[in-house]
Amino acid sequence: MTSAGLADDWHRIVFDTTTAAMIMVDREGVIRCVNAETGRMFGYDDGELVGRSIDALLPKAKRRVHASQRRGFLADPTSRQMGVRRDTRGARRDGAEFPVEVWLSVLGSRAEEIVLATVFDLSGRRSERHELAMRTAELQNVNERLARFAFVASQDLQEPLRKIAAFGDVMEEAIARGDCAEIRHANEVMRRSALHARALVHDLLAFSRMINDELDPGLLDLPQAIQVALAELSQQIVETQARVNIRLPSVCIEADPTQFQLLVSNIVSNAIKYRKPGQPATIDISGFCDEAAVCLAIADDGIGFEEQYAHKIFRPLERLHSKVDYPGSGIGLAICKAIADRHGWQISVEAKPGVGATFFIVLPICGEGGDG
Missing domain, CATH: 3.30.565.10 (Histidine kinase-like ATPase, C-terminal domain)
Structure with a gap:
């Protein structure tokens, strides 16, 4: 096989197996050639798009201005991304719109210029970005709740701990005096405070699990x-x-x-x-x-x-x-x-x-x- 034959086969394989839609359009906006992915992406059968206007793949609201945009590109036909700072959208056969990224390049001579549009469907990427944004917002919300919760919890835990420390001193003095009644009272306060602290820690752990455990x-x-x-x-x-x-x-x-x-x-x-x-x-x-x-x-x-x-x-x-x-x-x-x-x-x-x-x-x- 000649080098030219290998090159032709390589271009055909790339053209037909890529996951991007590849559309060749003449100066008048007529579709001359498409790959298989174009039909899948836009909902058309094989051969159905050739000979039709490229406007068939655009939202109706965008078709009127597209001719002037096409002329503007042909006046300066350098390879570039279409609509860099705009929300670029395609239209499927049923009219459903979807976000796309379009790259334009020019093939052929000046007299027979063909524009190659390489189109990527961004629907999946947008949904992934949306999911990531939602998860990020959820994580921020959880972190804020945990920070607020940790502050309040530390305040609540201080109360029983203060009582245990204070009545430990009371008990020590009562033991030195041999005051059995005061010893029993101090012991009871310390016991109740310890139980309260234990219950609070138990509930804190339960709350933490509800936030962090896998569903x-x-x-x-x-x-x-x-x-x-x-x-x-x-x-x-x-x-x-x-x-x-x-x-x-x-x-x-x-x-x-x-x-x-x-x-x-x-x-x-x-x-x-x-x-x-x-x-x-x-x-x-x-x-x-x-x-x-x-x-x-x-x-x-x-x-x-x-x-x-x-x-x-x-x-x-x-x-x-x-x-x-x-x-x-x-x-x-x-x-x-x-x-x-x-x-x-x-x-x-x-x-x-x-x-x-x-x-x-x-x-x-x-x-x-x-x-x-």
Whole structure:
């Protein structure tokens, strides 16, 4: 085979196997030759584009100005990228537009100039950049939450540690005096403080896991998943004589089962904790569907809170009520928010003092549930 033959074969292989669309256009904008990728990219059959205007591959809004742009390029026919500072788009056969990158070069003599347009479909790159931008924003959000959380947590941990240090001194003096009553009192304060610190650290670790652990999503039957979550609280429900009413549609959702059950149990446990004094809690769990999602509502008849504080309730270690009357770390609802954020769910709350609170979680539907 001659060198000329090898060159022809090499050019044909490159032309037909490249993942870019390659389009040869004459001075009048008529398509003279295309490679196989052009048809695949723009949705045309073999041979269908040859003889047609290049305008067929442009959005309708761009066709009027394209002739003048083509003349401008031919006046200075140097190889370059088309529309460097503009959003360049192509149009498929069905009219769908998509982002492209176009490189222009000139073949042939001045009298028979052919413009070669090499077109790259950027749809995949744009979606990758969008995904990267979303993940970056999510990471920044997580880092901000962790920084704020670490600051507040350090403040909360100082309280029991200060008590342990202070009452350690008290105990030492009481031992020197032989004051048994004071020794017992100091020991009890130190024990309670240590338990409080341990519980706080446990909740901090749980919150950190909700933010950082890899999700293990699966298809969950919503009513069954709610029953599993309530089973974890069965002792607390029985001891407090709480009443739980369930009215749920039989639908499936996609969720990490452990995290979803923790979200539900934290909200229900919260409703039991903040019940009205001397009165068992009544908790209604219901769901309202549209075509794409179910809005899970968990309502209680407890002490409620002022609506103006609704934005604070999901913050780590944020409390709206006295720690003396309602002990706890203030992590539970922050964990719920972290779980919802990780899954891309919307979570919100409405409340009135003396009436109760209702938590709403919007969950995408993945199909109909079972008989349970």
